[in-house]
Amino acid sequence: MSRSRVLRSSLGRVFYSIIGGLLIGLPLIVVLAVYASGDPGTPPVGLVAGLVALVLVGAFALRLALVRVVLHDDHIELVNPLRSFRFYWSDVEDIDIISSAGWIVRVWAGGVPRWAWGASQIGQFGAVPFSSVHDDPAKDAPRRVYDGYRQMRTAWKRSRDRITRGE
Secondary structure (H helix, E strand, O other): OOOEEEEOOHHHHHHHHHHHHHHHHHHHHHHHHHHHOOOOOOOOHHHHHHHHHHHHHHHHHHHHHOOEEEEEOOEEEEEOOOOEEEEEHHHEEEEEEEEOOOEEEEEEEOOEEEEOHHHOEOEOOEOOOOOOOOOOHHHHOOHHHHHHHHHHHHHHHHHHHHHHHOO
């Protein structure tokens, strides 16, 4: 059985869960209140479109609450808002950390970078692209992001060494 380690932001998970729940729940309460009050008539198209938009944004916020990076013995799984990626450690070419609209951990596989949003975070200057491009990730990245980055690199190197030894 494979051990796994989950990297995610607990604060982000709670924040996006609350926002998503509110954005989905409030329109449903409005619809329930309008229809419980008697004969509501034909609803305006703009109101219906607005309520549907709030529910969709809420659903996306709930998806953001599920963002994470899962480290397994034999592979890494990146669960991003719109898509998930799974790479065997033998296919991973590099793992690095960059500053571009925040601190982002990248996993390179097949010559293509994939962002590990579960271990990423907005930088100290906000979401301004390249705001801290000359900063040192070891000193300037948020501790959770840098610790997640180190854990990914350690798991990758450990797996690569195991493959080299033929285990």
